Amino acid sequence: MPKRRTDFATRFLLRCFACWAVPLLFVVLLIAAHPDDTGQTSWYEDDAALLVMAGLALMSLLGVTAHCSLDAGAACLLMNMVMQLLMVFTFLNGAPLLPPASPALAAAPASPALRGVERGAGAEGQGRISVVLPCLNETHFAVQTVQSFCNRTPSEVLQEIIVVDDGSKPPLSIELQKRVDPRCRLRVLRHEDGPRGLMIAKQTGGDAATGEFIGFYDCHVAPRKGWHAETIQLLQAKSRRLVIPMIGALNIDTWDEIPGGGFVGKCWVNFNADWWWYDDESDYTPVISGGLVATTRSWWQESGGFDPGMHGWGGENTEQPIRTWLCGGDVLRAKSSVVAHMWRTEADKRTIARYKIRERYDNVARTAAAWFDEFLPKFRSGQTPNVDVTKTLELKKRLECKPFAYFLHRFRKIYLKSGMLPEKVFRIRSRSTNMCLQRRDRAYVLTDCSGGTWFHRANMIPPGFPQAESLSRLVAPRPSSPNRLVSCGGHQAMGGCDACPQGHGSEWCNADCKWVFAVCLSHQEAAKVATEPAETCCSGIREWNSLDCWAGLTGKGPETALCDVTGHSTSQQFIFDADGHIWHGTGECLGVKDGGLKKGQCATAEQWDMLEAFEPFETKTYKAAVVKSDPQNEPRRGRPRIDRAQVKM
Template sequence: MVKPKAEPLRWIRRCFLCWTAPLLFLLSAPHLESDKDVGALAVLGPLLGTFATSLTGLTATLLGCSICRVAFVQLLVQFGILLYAHGLMFSFTFESPKSALPNPVFGATSGATRFLEKRTLGTISVVLPCLNEPYAEKTVLKFCDRTPQEVLEEIIVVDDASTPPMAEKLQSVPSRCKMKILRHQESLGLMIAKQTGGDAASGTYIGFYDCHVAPAVNWYKETMDLLAAKERRLVVPMIADLDLDTWDEKVHGPLTAKCYINFNADFWWYDDESDFIPVISGGLVATTRKWWQDSGGFDPGMRGWGGENTDQSLRTWLCGGDILRAKSSHVAHMWRVDSDPRTLSRFKLKHQTDNLARVAAIWFGEFKDKFREGGLNPTINVSQAAQRIKELQCKPFVYFLHRFRKLYRGGGVLPDNVFNLRLKGSNKCIAKTGGGLHLADCKAATKLHLANMIPPGFPHPDDFEAQPDHQVVCGGHVASSCAKCPQGHGESYCHMDCRWLFGECVPRVATQMPKAEEAFMFSGIRLWNTFPYKSYADWAETRSFSSTADWQCVNQQYLLDRKGHMRHASGHCVSADESRLRSSTCEDASLWEKIDGFVPVETTRYLASVRKYGLTDDVPDS
């Protein structure tokens, strides 16, 4: 029987079906970038697939092949081309966020690279809260120029009622910067401005930065990589010093990122080897839009400036998240310096609340009475924040202290022992009056404790014991002991078998980390319950102690040796004349002793809470 010829309508239907798969491939393939220099494979993959499968479908149709077979063949060809094209894109454009090596085919800034970044990293919204900020345009342009278009979702400038409006100062910002300006009709403060910007952001991630910063090239990469790895996370860049003349990072300038808080809810800078951060400093941090929405942003009862960084940090750590620094993400920041009028703020705070007290009321729990030595106002209403804590199933404050026990225990914020320091052979002890230290009756003494983490090579109290005669080589000569090495020439004659430390030549083998059987863990002496703002601790000038818990500041390094010398890292010792403290050589120095020691309530409470909640040493400690 002769097969009837296909009707024209049937041929049209067959051709339509055979061309449907290529069209669907084109629609389902990654959308082409509008940028003129989009990577070649990003374009050729869909086009090549469409051409090849369309040709296959047309040929098969003309030969009268089965519709099902034609569609099946087309799908196989399309799928193979899709995998091949994207496999090539991945092999040609992948680069480690640690080492931005140039792309061997398209170059480091090719469209294919940016295409891949958009698919894998998502996009970031940059939020800049500004109030009468003269450097807003420079900041916007830096973020615009150093963030690829495919990664930059938007730059949101939140104008907190500036005069004149920020829109007038930012008129020349090009449209490619994707800038949006949101304006408050009255000044509501930094955290409300940040809340406004965060709530309006539409990127996968939200970066909050001050209106006077300059991001470095590739500033976004490691930040976004870390955020992509975990939803409940904050990421802090390495904060550099800003050169106001070049509006860029100072060459070979310092970098910082880490802070901690004391029981007064003040935050202080410190550093150690860990990339985890207890508390962010405030103005420079990024998070996922999902965590921003779920966490609620900031405490709605806060106004003005300060405290929001601590609130946000504790909410993240105690509610299932973490905070990391991104070492390769640099953002240079302009610090306020009284001597440089270019850096001075041009606004006055309005609607300021006691935000630190709110932090303590919300988060400190059973440690609330340590805030300002029991000075927390019990009428502070934190019911909204308490409800959010319940919804997020957050943990008690002791979890935070235990998570960073290397700092809080090892740095002496939770001291093992509090004591008075008495001048040996007298009833006089060290006391604080105003901003200074002096000798007073021990009944009026100021309580002290050992503090600050130990730097590498810090001495042990035993290192300054009398050394038995034992021939040593020190520099270019031989001596009967390290103590005999200097021969009046000081440090220059203390080498080889010996080491110059705290003004003395001691055996090198004895200057390792503290002996295992000792509980000595600290490199300084601090006033208990007092966290003054001065960044130095010079007993000879009778100034009080800094609250820094790390060991970076050499001026804070004090050691009470076995004989009772209070040694300073400079090599001098603390002495006393009548009621005045002074510096002297250690050979002629006064001797001191600890008396009336006790374990403070915060440490007792911490240890009890650790047992109560079954906290173990399995979790990281820094």
């Protein structure tokens, strides 16, 4: 073949490869690497993706039509391929393809509302609620959530639904604009430089809300019909208030509440600003679990929304309610306001978060530094938070907020009656070995007492819990009643309550009888061993400065679980008797065998001592706060009125 024809064929093949095959390969890779949160590709909905593809087509056209010699053509083709690589790499790494129109636009917190989508009806928003949904990379979930709020909130109550797009790719407005009806009064605000984090997204939405009330909810929830009624009613009764719903579980296939599922709502907080669920008969709650809460626009503006120094995710669920409690407000749950929430789980990949936190922020430390006052040394064993909370301290002064002791006293049922302000802290020593219990992983071992774990008695006393001095009655012989017929619930037994269990446990000991620490007693006998009503603490054993309590007794000793402060978990019921035995609710006691731990019969079990007991700092500080605010004198401004009689430990 002539050389000239060979050169032409070579240049032609190189151009085909560089300008057709490679761009086509890039386009395929771009489509495959650009799924939405449902796993389906959505490149055609993303302006940036379309711009990249248009650029690839232009580069291809220029490369094909260029007339170059073989040498020059190679350089042109190489430059062409480099430009293609740069464009695709820039897009896939999330960098903006074009600069913002102006510095002011780049700094703006949000973009305008969608074209053609109705803003909130009524500028004043009187009697209406603005629903704020912070969202990030949850296109399908965002649409479902918006539609569920729209369909289940009366038009005369719904001021607007504000979706704050915290930098999603592709932008959420693309799909929302197509699938959400204008009657939903949707507004979409976007952080072009996001993600900025949950709190900043919520702050953007809250500041933009025009309703009299503002409800903050996650981007993967579905409210029950009528969810708004009690929430709005409670907010109308008091402006300085937060209202949380009852939180159920969401079926993401039907996008509705899972029937018969449990509900959660109330949470408590410890001195490390860690929180956990609990429940009791009161609707007042110390702190909230996360992003599901409503308030009035007036309190949102007066209280400043969120701590401006918080970034990323987490911490606002303790800071915002503590701020409200100490600054003249309260926090309630609305039992008839039900919102189903999607819980993230590895078992269902659809629920996994599609974003990464770029930086770690210690928002919890900000909560402690701003609000714990003289209790701050309890935070992380005295690790002083290195944070600047000047603005929050200025807010405390302006709102004349009370000290943290007021919060502890307001929820003394948690902090006193469940032993979180313990009467004494101690190590637990075996009398036979003179060794102490030490936490190791999820279990305990015996070790030298200098390294023993610190414990205290904890959790509330439930009805019918036995007195320590009465435990010996459970193992003592009782008078026989051979001719007494009793009802054991599902069946009857001749011979009194002792005949009821028959190896089946507490389920076969009810009606005429009662199950007390694995002993079936008549109600009269059970009343003799029960704790007096005045006693409220304690029914368990807790590790000091921890969320963990003993939960269950195995052949290797006690196991642990998050404390049930209400004391209703039978697995967490442990008690010292007068002889030093440690009883579990199963009727067995903690023992020692061959240098390790075991369980066994209480009559012959190991005896234990509470070693080196002392009154801890938090309890002393709380008592000092009570003395400082003597109710017989007019307390200084900002100090809580605390009745000394209520502080008996």
